[in-house]
Amino acid sequence: MRRARLACLCACLTVVLFPACQQAAEEEAKPAAAAPPPAGQPTPKLRLPEGQHVHHQHEGMDMDLDGAVMNENTEKLPQDCPKIAGDVEITVKAGKKYARQYPGKMFSYDRNEWEAGPCTRVKLTFINEDPVRHQWMMHGLPMYLYPQAMFHIEVTGPAQKTGTFILPSTKRTYFVHCDIAQHMEKGMKGQLKVAGGDGDLLSIPGIVGDRYPDRYEVGDWGWPVALGAGFAGLLGAGLMFWFGRKADQPGPSEAP
């Protein structure tokens, strides 16, 4: 349980514990040196492209106007898996409508917990039912197969995307969320358990509560509450009275 919570907060803890990690990430994020303007030549003229290219495929990122799949892995085995134990297909639906069942939330998935066996190959289809962006971002996968330890599907509007990843053998609970500002906080969070998982994460709608819950207005006292409280008060007073009387009675040694 505690370990699972830690995993969930890893993003913020890592920044404290491993500043070197962060620096490395920043180094990595720096773009390749841009071309200097050609000296003495006229600046290039911008032209609208003839045919629209609408598909990008590049270093673990497969992107088009519908969205992107990041770090797809259909073949490479995790070190601890001798072979792929099996294939599963998971379909996740995302949208505002799935939050209706959780008062006080705004966005969610159709389910907030998924199960898969060790070393299985998961083919995940992510269906976005809203005309705004949503994501299914899973953290904690082995870094040597998945850059930044994550598998991520983003769908930019009402559409769907499918991606595949292979799970390691470890019994573990993986943290899944939508990383659009306030989407996880407002209900778009889930957990994927391998071999039953190693506990639950915080704030999973319908499954686990909040570390910092909201405080709501307390309603008026109804008559059962008032009556009950009055009765409890009388009981307490009676008890005290009874004890007092007992203490007042002379003990056997000082009998008159």
Next chain:
Amino acid sequence: MKIPSRRTLTIVVVVVLVIAAGVASWWWMRMPPYEPAPPTKEFALGTVEPPCPDLHPSWRPSQVIDDVTIGESLDCEPDNPALVAAVVKGTNNVSHTTLMDSGLAMDAVVLENDRDGDGDPDVVHIKLEVAELNGRSPEVNFPVPTYSIAPGIQPGFWTFVPKPHGMATKDIYSMAASPLLRMPSPTIRVEAGDTVRVTLENTHYLPHTIHFHGVDHPYFLDNPLHGEHRGNDGVPETSHAATLPGESFTYELTPRQTGTMLYHCHEQPPVHVMMGLMGIFVVEENRPDNWVQTINVGAGQVRHPAAAIKERYASEYDLLYQEVDRDLGDAIKAANDPRLIGKATTSGFDITKASSEYFLLNGYSFPYTIRDSLIVVEPNQKVKLRMANGGDDRSIAIHTHGHKLAITHYDGIEQNPSAWITRDVFDLAPAQRLDLVLDTTDDGLHSYGQGVWMVHDHREKALTNDGVFPGGSMSLIVYKPYLRENGLPTLHGVDLKPFFTKEFYQRKFPVWASYDRDRMLVEPESVPPSLMGALSLAFLAGLALGGVGLAGYHFGRTRRVGR
């Protein structure tokens, strides 16, 4: 024991009082002995942030990306050239690397269809999301994603964001907001005559709209994208209901007139505008081969100015002044349930009793303003400033040191040059815009010569962060010889280090402590409590109490005896 008579008692009391008065007057009249005042306190600075983290030195020089020429920007935090290239050429037209480096979604800024055949696209489709900065989390007790306007200051904000791809934070190791998620809402820039579609994709948990302030737009759309007759003015009470969470709405306009305008949310404007949902909207002149910089994230310098501006000016800056009511921003930190936040930001909020604690220029307060809002100039240049007041006070009063600037446009309308007014304080009512020309000719009128000259709101409270000077929306006009390689100006005054600590703005570090060499102005230490003082006070109190007791006893006794 014989009880003293009432007369004896009176005599005793009078004698005691006379002696006390005598002692007191002697104490008052005597020459006081010299006692040294307490010594000066020792102070240590908190953790000093680097004034310029200098993360991207390669972003400063002029460069060409995907055939887009990006002008030099010498600030400490220059705009990302890949982002500039993507919004000039269109996220649908740039290379994969440029799109990835820009952080934008592929459909964020779609540019197509050169209708008039003049070499630039004339149909523009921009998608905006709404992001919350410094919001609440049910799991951790700090604001997420974090956005600081100055060291340690993180008010709650809502802001329009050009549709990004990927995470809302810088990376998986950080809780800091990604560079696209910042204040103010970005400047939108189009060419006159372009068909502009702006889609609000409401990723936020409250309803929002977009109202185009001063920009030519039809009140109704008869043939919009979705083929229906509907409102296009962004005012929920007159035009169309606000766009609910998780829904989207497309506005369409073909602005015929040029000028510096605004756009902002018109749902609950006393709250939503003040929370940050306002940006500058510029309509540029229609020229051939005029690829304008559709989005200017964080406002500030325009690294790819439009053709007509390039002809007349050396550089161009968008300057949006805003103010922040901290208590309003705290509403999004006090609860996670959208219903509770919705109530706290509607019937639970009264703007007539509101006050502003922070003052922003392009999303930052001093000292962070010197990281990305310097106006960098050389002698004999003309620089275009588009200045807008996004605040709620009666007016702002921006003063330029060392320069007098001419007002060429009011609210986007060009004045006859004979009517241009040259002055050094610019008052802007809420939502007002001025186009200014900063002329760096050293003639004692337009410029007094090279240097590092302050630009600040002369409402003195706007020079503070919650009352602590120096802060607020101040920035600098910096002549190039005074600019260091890392984008910070060479300053000749006090050490800036204290201002880059959060302790300074928490009032924990005395203002002059860093340069008062002799330590003659820094706060004194506290004085130890005086033993004699405490003892005599207690003794006197005891006397008084005893006196009252004695009097009471005496009174009772005489009454009983009398009976």
